[in-house]
Amino acid sequence: MLLGRPLVPLQKLYRPTMIKRRISIAPYAFIAPAFIMLIVFIAYPVLMNLITSFQNYSLIGNKRDFIGLVNYQNLLKDVRVWDAIRRTFSWTFINLVFALSIGLGAALLLSSRFNWSNLLNAFVLIPWILPSVITGYIFSLMFSEDAGVFTWILKSLHIVEPTFSWFRTGATSMAAAIIANVWRAFPFFTLMLYAKISSLPTDHIEAAYLEGATSSQRFRYITFPFITPVLAACTYLCFIWTFNAYDILKIMTNGGPAELTTTMSIMVQREAFQYFNLSVASAMSIIMFLLMLIIIVCARLLYGVIKRVAA
Amino acid sequence: MKKKQNPSALRIVGKYNITEKVLINTLAILLLLLVIFPFYWIILTSFKTPFEIYEVPPKFYPTRLSLFNYIDAFKNYQIGLFSINSLIVTISTVAGTTIASALAAYAIARLTFFGSKHIQALLAASQMFPVVVLLVPLFIFCVRLNLYDSHLSLILPYIAIQTPVSIILQINYFKDIPIELEDAARIDGCSTFQTFTKIMLPLVVSGIVAVSIYTFIQIWQEFLISSSFITTRELFTLTVGLTTFKGEYATEWGALMATSVVIALPAMILFTTSQDFFINRLAGGVKE
Numbered sequence: 112m113l114l115g116r117p118l119v120p121l122q123k124l125y126r127p128t129m130i131k132r133r134i135s136i137a138p139y140a141f142i143a144p145a146f147i148m149l150i151v152f153i154a155y156p157v158l159m160n161l162i163t164s165f166q167n168y169s170l171i172g173n174k175r176d177f178i179g180l181v182n183y184q185n186l187l188k189d190v191r192v193w194d195a196i197r198r199t200f201s202w203t204f205i206n207l208v209f210a211l212s213i214g215l216g217a218a219l220l221l222s223s224r225f226n227w228s229n230l231l232n233a234f235v236l237i238p239w240i241l242p243s244v245i246t247g248y249i250f251s252l253m254f255s256e257d258a259g260v261f262t263w264i265l266k267s268l269h270i271v272e273p274t275f276s277w278f279r280t281g282a283t284s285m286a287a288a289i290i291a292n293v294w295r296a297f298p299f300f301t302l303m304l305y306a307k308i309s310s311l312p313t314d315h316i317e318a319a320y321l322e323g324a325t326s327s328q329r330f331r332y333i334t335f336p337f338i339t340p341v342l343a344a345c346t347y348l349c350f351i352w353t354f355n356a357y358d359i360l361k362i363m364t365n366g367g368p369a370e371l372t373t374t375m376s377i378m379v380q381r382e383a384f385q386y387f388n389l390s391v392a393s394a395m396s397i398i399m400f401l402l403m404l405i406i407i408v409c410a411r412l413l414y415g416v417i418k419r420v421a422a
Numbered sequence: 423m424k425k426k427q428n429p430s431a432l433r434i435v436g437k438y439n440i441t442e443k444v445l446i447n448t449l450a451i452l453l454l455l456l457v458i459f460p461f462y463w464i465i466l467t468s469f470k471t472p473f474e475i476y477e478v479p480p481k482f483y484p485t486r487l488s489l490f491n492y493i494d495a496f497k498n499y500q501i502g503l504f505s506i507n508s509l510i511v512t513i514s515t516v517a518g519t520t521i522a523s524a525l526a527a528y529a530i531a532r533l534t535f536f537g538s539k540h541i542q543a544l545l546a547a548s549q550m551f552p553v554v555v556l557l558v559p560l561f562i563f564c565v566r567l568n569l570y571d572s573h574l575s576l577i578l579p580y581i582a583i584q585t586p587v588s589i590i591l592q593i594n595y596f597k598d599i600p601i602e603l604e605d606a607a608r609i610d611g612c613s614t615f616q617t618f619t620k621i622m623l624p625l626v627v628s629g630i631v632a633v634s635i636y637t638f639i640q641i642w643q644e645f646l647i648s649s650s651f652i653t654t655r656e657l658f659t660l661t662v663g664l665t666t667f668k669g670e671y672a673t674e675w676g677a678l679m680a681t682s683v684v685i686a687l688p689a690m691i692l693f694t695t696s697q698d699f700f701i702n703r704l705a706g707g708v709k710e
Contacts, residue, residue, distance in 0.1 A: 137533065141525045141528060156560050225447060234457055235457050240689050241689075242689065244643065246460070250460065252675055252679070258480075294456070355554055357646045383557060396552075396554050399554065
């Protein structure tokens with residue numbers, strides 16, 4: 112009996128439900144530090160931002176009165192704002208397409224487990240750990256007109272004329288910044304997709320193989336449906352990150368030439384910290400946030416519909 | 423942590439034929455070049471003289487390993503000072519975030535309180551607010567509290583911005599601990615706080631360290647807030663310090679890239695120490 116099992120299994124005796132949990136203040140004490148920080152530095156500022164956007168607050172004049180929707184009206188009448196919105200969308204869309212497709216391609220490549228795939232796996236995250244400011248500078252250097260190695264390669268292959276410069280027109284500046292941003296963004300999606308693909312049960316693939324499915328069929332009918340939820344999560348994250356991206360564009364083009372690469376986040380920052388029109392910047396950031404929210408809600412609904420149709 | 427050793431999703435029972443092998447290896451080499459080349463170019467440029475940087479055709483290998491760019495960066499561009507500033511800001515943020523979020527993560531994982539079921543969704547939603555939306559009000563707020571242009575104006579917002587992610591990542595570590603351990607502690611008379619410090623913390627410490635490394639890497643490279651809220655040169659962090667190399671007419675590329683190496687190294691080293699966390703936990707967290 113001494114060495115034998117206890118009469119009542121231990122788990123039963125100590126089941127969590129058997130311990131009376133008093134209503135106490137302890138849980139609130141535990142979450143208090145985090146939530147005080149969140150309320151003071153996130154919730155309150157978001158609310159203040161909304162209020163400021165209805166005022167005419169600027170660091171230059173000393174007024175701070177409510178002027179209703181005037182800021183919004185002025186902004187929506189401004190062609191430059193519409194240009195920035197359009198640019199933000201094309202920047203986000205192109206980045207999203209390239210970062211996700213390269214990310215997925217690399218994940219599939221890694222999951223084919225060739226001899227040195229583990230080595231490559233260790234290196235593939237380098238762009239993601241490298242601080243984005245540094246990414247901005249190294250791509251500025253590689254694309255620069257006189258010292259740029261990419262520009263030099265293109266020139267010596269006679270793809271572009273000898274006087275070519277990436278940062279002279281809006282389209283090529285944007286392209287350079289997009290290349291840098293895609294380079295930085297895709298490894299994270301590779302990592303997430305690779306983790307999901309690795310957890311795919313082999314039996315499914317083997318069964319499909321025995322049934323004579325080609326590799327594209329195996330991808331289409333087995334791998335792809337299996338990774339769709341992660342792909343959706345990746346798209347969501349990539350959208351939020353790229354839509355709000357600031358660092359790389361700021362470093363590489365600073366919105367130039369002639370405002371042709373100014374996206375909304377660059378515009379908000381400039382309005383607030385160079386022109387000190389705080390209320391205008393607030394209104395702009397609210398517009399930006401609302402646009403993002405609308406897209407996310409629409410995408411969610413669309414995703415739900417597609418899933419239902421597919422099922 | 424468990425390592426998944428599933429066979430390939432693409433490879434089937436047999437082996438690749440020679441064409442497939444060549445194709446896969448070519449693509450893999452291209453991918454390797456793609457991810458490594460810009461990083462290699464940073465290191466290479468940090469050893470080049472200004473003349474070599476503008477040389478046509480450019481040299482793809484270092485001719486000498488002289489540290490003059492590094493010396494230049496530290497002597498003439500106050501990189502030492504910026505590094506100390508970055509360390510102060512980052513370490514304070516990591517400490518604050520880790521303590522606040524460990525407490526909260528434990529409460530959310532294990533205790534019941536008003537709203538404890540929905541709090542995780544709330545935290546996830548708070549991630550949607552772009553920093554740009556917070557920029558102006560935080561600026562006004564910091565000016566009013568006389569914090570503007572001080573390290574505190576960075577540290578406090580950073581803690582608030584990093585805390586939700588940190589909590590979400592830590593909750594899983596707390597949930598992994600068998601509840602029996604905690605109940606045993608409680609039967610032995612531990613208070614909730616004692617259970618937390620004496621039983622739970624020692625068990626989740628490796629997870630918490632991994633999450634704080636993630637926070638460190640995020641804050642170490644932050645640029646938007648630090649470049650907007652700090653105007654005094656002596657208070658610049660490293661990422662803001664990088665902008666001082668770019669003059670009106672010329673850029674000191676050599677010293678800039680030397681500084682980039684100095685900034686990238688700590689992040690890289692910390693990352694390699696906790697690669698497992700990044701590959702399994704972080705990816706796994708989003709996977710669900």
